[in-house]
Amino acid sequence: MAATPTTDSELPAAAAVPWLTSAEQDAWRSFIVTSRWVFEMLDRDLKAHGLSGDDYAVLVTLADQPERRMRMSDLAERVYESKSRLSHHIGRLEAKGWVRREACPSDGRGMNAVLTDEGVALLERAAPDHVRSVRQHFLDLFEPDELAMIATAFGASAERLRGLRGTGACPGDDI
Numbered sequence: 001m002a003a004t005p006t007t008d009s010e011l012p013a014a015a016a017v018p019w020l021t022s023a024e025q026d027a028w029r030s031f032i033v034t035s036r037w038v039f040e041m042l043d044r045d046l047k048a049h050g051l052s053g054d055d056y057a058v059l060v061t062l063a064d065q066p067e068r069r070m071r072m073s074d075l076a077e078r079v080y081e082s083k084s085r086l087s088h089h090i091g092r093l094e095a096k097g098w099v100r101r102e103a104c105p106s107d108g109r110g111m112n113a114v115l116t117d118e119g120v121a122l123l124e125r126a127a128p129d130h131v132r133s134v135r136q137h138f139l140d141l142f143e144p145d146e147l148a149m150i151a152t153a154f155g156a157s158a159e160r161l162r163g164l165r166g167t168g169a170c171p172g173d174d175i
Contacts, residue, residue, distance in 0.1 A: 038137050045133035049126040050096070054079070056130060058089060059098060059123050062115035069114040071104055098122055 020028060043053045051059075057079045062068050070078070076086040090113050093099040098119035104110035115123075139147065 041137040042130070042133050045129055046126060048129065049122060051122070051126055054081070054089065055093060056126065058086075058093065058113070059115060059119050060127075062099065062113060063120065063123055067114075068120070069102070069112045071107075072101075072111045072113055075113050093119070
């Protein structure tokens with residue numbers, strides 16, 4: 001990691017930004033480490049079902065939809081994948097029989113992803129293990145007031161970041 005400049009005169013004018021305080025650095029690094037560990041544990045626990053966390057997100061999102069179907073472009077936004085990446089992802093899920101693609105009746109150019117009966121059965125088997133994993137590796141580590149604070153803080157962050165979508169300032173703008 002590069003050394004942190006010690007004075008503003010060591011920074012080019014365009015790069016002069018307020019450096020993180022010790023408390024901000026601790027919060028940021030804790031968030032990064034915790035989120036990576038949690039997602040790694042969730043993936044590990046879903047692997048017994050032949051699923052990744054990303055697979056589970058696609059399947060459960062479809063399960064929550066009327067008729068277990070959703071336009072591919074809407075699904076890409078919901079699970080935060082680019083349209084291209086989701087297309088490949090759906091192809092892998094199709095090969096396993098968990099999802100199928102169908103033409104969108106309201107738009108001849110659009111496609112729907114549809115959760116199959118096999119996909120529903122897989123979710124029914126995997127969901128209890130997933131919930132146990134979420135509890136063990138995240139929820140049970142916090143008191144109720146801490147969970148409320150987390151929900152409030154990250155809910156507000158998500159809304160602000162969602163507001164950046166389509167402005168070119170957000171990595172998911174290609175979705």
